[in-house]
Amino acid sequence: MEAAAAAAAAAAAAAAAAGGGCGSGPPPLLLSEGEQQCYSELFARCAGAAGGGAGSGPPEAARVAPGTATAAAGPVADLFRASQLPAETLHQITELCGAKRVGYFGATQFYIALKLIAAAQSGLPVRRESIKCELPLPRFMMSKNDGEIRFGNPAELHGTKVQIPYLTTEKNSFKRMDDEDKQQETQSPTMSPLASPPSSPPHYQRVPLSHGYSKLRSSAEQIHPAPYEARQPLVQPEGSSSGGPGTKPLRHQASLIRSFSVERELQDNSSYPDEPWRITEEQREYYVNQFRSLQPDPSSFISGSVAKNFFTKSKLSIPELSYIWELSDADCDGALTLPEFCAAFHLIVARKNGYPLPEGLPPTLQPEYLQAAFPKPKWDCQLFDSYSESLPANQQPRDLNRMETSVKDMADLPVPTQDVTSDDKQALKSTINEALSKDVSEDPATSKDSNSLKARPRSRSYSSTSIEEAMKRGEDPPTPPPRPQKTHSRASSLDLNKVFQPSVPATKSGLLPPPPALPPRPCPSQSEQVSEAELLPQLSRAPSQAAEGSPAKKDVPYSQPPSKPIRRKFRPENQATENQEPSTASSGPASAATMKPHPTVQKQSSKQKKAIQTAIRKNKEANAVLARLNSELQQQLKEVHQERIALENQLEQLRPVTVL
């Protein structure tokens, strides 16, 4: 009976709401201006969270017709619970407003429910007659209510509408890449009663409320452990690939939080003209983490195939992805550096949110701009390498806090959560500290924890080798043998370079055949010596070796035929070094470095003498060759001269004829 009456009231109210009734007129549901605004805003939030622009700002609430816009059960339940009414009362209210009957929360149902909540909070019995009374606005402990909250902020709401799809689609596209996210999304409806409370604080916490604030915090803190536990068993079944269960929900939440704070950042940037193309700090962090999951070294690049697999997961069409690649790969090298990757990622995210792709790369996405604006990556890399608790680490706990507080897919409105974070920090410190060590070392947003863990030591070795290489380069110049000989590109003189190399590496702790552009070390050169059989073949081989000339093969051109006795003497050492060389090449430069120097150090002096002698011999041979060549060319020159003279004579003979 009550339900029927409520249904009738609902129907009548529906007419009122559809007509944009401001509370005047016959319909039983009387809403004052303030109430109307408040309710419509709340409804918009709940509806907006349900999946993208179902409602609009308060001015357009009147357009919301019942049935076309529904508030999702999750945020609505969330909101109701925030009203601090007992569950039974809430049940009654839900029944009364007709949502149970129709199965969803339309505008009318929602408005009636809100009115009933207000009634209940005022102490009135929950009856349909209550809605006829003049009541104060319903109080939601975690909500910005009391009417003073920014109703007149359509820009914000519009911004939120933009961000909500942003958030949801971004999450949909990329969280799906993480296994647990998939489950999270599927399970979120069932988990919403548990999960929504943590999200509510940030949702409704726009204004630092005095009265509700402490309650908010306490309720938030109480609620937090519950969803974690609830999540963990749900997440567990799938969590094979990622790290421990404790980290998984946190990581997922981190990713959610990240996108959530991204949403907030987007709102902050809404004033900028090129807002969709500007990468915010949070987004940048997220992209960098994703980059690191694919490629541990932030200063290196991602190959095309790897990037292709990664971006294909975003479910955009191939032509679009190809176009995005065209835009973002500025140097057209088939690989993405970090700024290029960020630009591409950002374009994909924007596209998924419905932004049309630009004709050209926007200025804020240019690689130079990105590198200038966000010089972080290298810094982050070092920090991660050192596992230090510096600024990004500090940001991490902040992110974790935010993550733990907000979390939800249906983000209603981005809320400045900094107020919450500082407070929640203490509350959640224990969980944070557990997760922090893992999260600092791992990328919160990725599911490939094992990969990233492995990647850490790899990145360390990368950075260490680069440092060593830099050192080596710095130390290269001062070598005893005269460098200028390197300029000789002739076959025979190339031997000299190789011969002189032995002294060079002696000083350096050999990074053996390190990545390109480093002069060859003595050990490789010696091994080269071993590999060659004879003088003459070496000479002839040298040109072909020189022709190969790739930096990796720098050792090759340095053929040398040291005199046979010398070679024989070097052979055992060279063999030793040669044996070492392949092993070092395989094991990596860092480890190779240590092995190499030992055998070579002792033989340096004698080798140097031999090297000098052979160098002298090579020089002489080169001189001979060049001299021969020179004479031949001189011959040719003379012949050509003679021909020219003959031709000129002919011309002279012919000319007087024509003149006449």
Added chain:
Amino acid sequence: MAVCIAVIAKENYPLYIRSTPTENELKFHYMVHTSLDVVDEKISAMGKALVDQRELYLGLLYPTEDYKVYGYVTNSKVKFVMVVDSSNTALRDNEIRSMFRKLHNSYTDVMCNPFYNPGDRIQSSGSVSLSRAFDNMVTSMMIQVC
């Protein structure tokens, strides 16, 4: 300024062909098709020597009354064929060479895109083209017909 530009794959099927719209496109398609024989002939003539020594630019493949057809082969046996108007005498050899070089560079850029599968058509239509840069470059080389 070319009248028709075509990119032909190694297996002699067209990857991209574009001609000035006013003319009968079928005629150009036929000319490009017949020019493939000449290209093959030129390639095989130098085939005995090392590939390195073969020059990429093939030069004038064959002249007709109204048109001249130039050819260019890459190291991966992808052929570019360009048809120019015979009346356009101002076009010199090195200009043709530079046009082919630009074509080659744009083609390499298309190749660099991991989303492009070698052997696919270089789409020049559609809302989001697969190779907008390539298209724009070709457009700049074609005769501007209003």
